Amino acid sequence: MEPATGRQPPLLEVVDLHTHFVTPRGIARAVDGVSFRLERGRMLGIVGESGSGKSVLSRSIIDILARDGTVRYRGQVVFEGRDLRQLPPKAMRDVRGRDIAMVFQDPMTSLNPVMKIGLQLTEVLTRRRGFSARAARTRAIELLNAVGIADPERQLACYPMHLSGGMRQRVAIAIALAGEPKLLIADEPTTALDVTIQGQILDLLQRLQRQRNMAVILITHDLGVVAGYADEVAVMYAGQIVERSETGELLRRPRMPYTEALMKSVPLMSAPPHTRLQSIPGLPPNLLDVPGGCRFHERCRYAREDCSERMPPLTAKSGSDHHFACWYPLAAGAEA
């Protein structure tokens, strides 16, 4: 599938991004050579196990990892033609919150417990968007309405602890939207929430994305979530993207054995009772000491000898946008 925008550069292009942590026990390669592009108004799902580097990747894009000097970056993050890595700190602060905003996993901790939500919301408007105090208040109420919070005027005076988890996540989304971002990064936005609330929040994200023609990066470990909402999917394993494609194509015809293994480990409602759930044997590799060759070869049931020797590049067949990193990909069936 070719990008629809033709000559226009993509909204976000990540080129060979590395994020390494310097730890006392060695260098942890949390993100190790990730490249992808994202067009305006599209939703990209990034899927992977815990520790696959998906959260670090999302934080690396807007450079908000801890300031304690243990983080090493390499590669480019090109947003609207500008490499964010080359921007001075002041300009980078302007990008955050205004061009790119983020929603975090746990709304219990992602809101400041000692600030009223009204202030947390209007602050973004007055500081990032130059609203007057009164205009910011009006806009804050509109935003809370937009994310489906009842009686928004009264909620402005609440502290985060007065709200339920789903409400807090809605507030967090409203805060992220306040800067009118072109790209919203949602890092497991529903993992900490009740299952019944999950769908509501994801529907909300999708609706807002379409209304505002906003690009969204949705980080999750749940393939079901991706299947239902994302336009494109990237599968991460041990700090690398191992397969990337348009959602339907990827789910119908996974080429990388890891993707297939992930899909098989999702319980199916249609399976007969007491069917043993398939799991992937072994553990994800230690990021301090990643295996040579293909990083998945130790757990891969199709692995052959040379899989441990040479690392497969992320490539696509010509004329296809289905990228995968595997020497012995699964049968493609009827290839388009």
Next chain:
Amino acid sequence: MARFVQNLLRRPGPSGSESERAAQDARETTRSHQPWWTRVGLPFWLSLGWLVLIGLSAILADILPIDDPLSTNLDTLFMTPLSEGHLLGTDAVGRDMLSRAIHGARISLQLAFTAPFLSLLVGLVLGLSAGYFRGRVDTAVSIFTDSILAFPNIVGVMVILFFFGASLPVMILALAFFGIPAEVRVARANTILFSGREFVMAARALGASNLRIMVRELLPNVIVPMLSLVLFGMSIVIIIEGSLAFLGVGFPPPTPSWGKMIADGFEDISRAPHVTLVPAAVMFLTILSLNMIGDSLRALTDVKASSL
């Protein structure tokens, strides 16, 4: 502040099983309908009452109908408490004990209400920077506080008083200096704790600068435990001043101070124990009150620490 604390208290309790949680909710609701001042108990109010009494008498000492604390009277030596005209008796040179205790409170309270707050201020700046930036800043701050801790504080204050003279400002600064490490440690530990919370990262993701994150996001969370340390610092300051005066290195003689009064009465303790016991009791009650209030406030704000 009171409203702030109250708001913190209105938070739901820790989660448990469904029924446990419902019971908890019910308890929380009834509890949260009681304002905080009904939940602190009698000791808190007695302590606060004592401190208000001491504080007011110290402030109004000059206009209260009490004797001059410095005027000696050889006709009224060692009068016992409850004597006519001298509610708390007189000392070895016939000075009124009540008046001296009240004037002595001025020194203690002036120290207690300045030095710990200076420590808090410096400790906040150093602790926030150390906990937020880590690395070299952290190392430098740790070396600084550890070297202060390596010095016995009473000896340290003595040395400073010896070099710069025993005046109130010098004493305040010296005591404040030795109060810094405790505040730094609390500030640093809490900063590290809260820096790991997502709301700090969220603030950064919204484009907040480092200074802004420290002042707006971290400071309000870090300052609560530091404030309860201030009350503790107050009692320490009063004890140190008392010890120094007892050792004879406090303020020069005629100035009344609790420690000096205890020291003065000490040689006559078998003949007239009240000369030592009255200032000792006043000091004891003051420190006890400060600690009681500190405990009550900590108990109130601890709810926050557990469920946030």
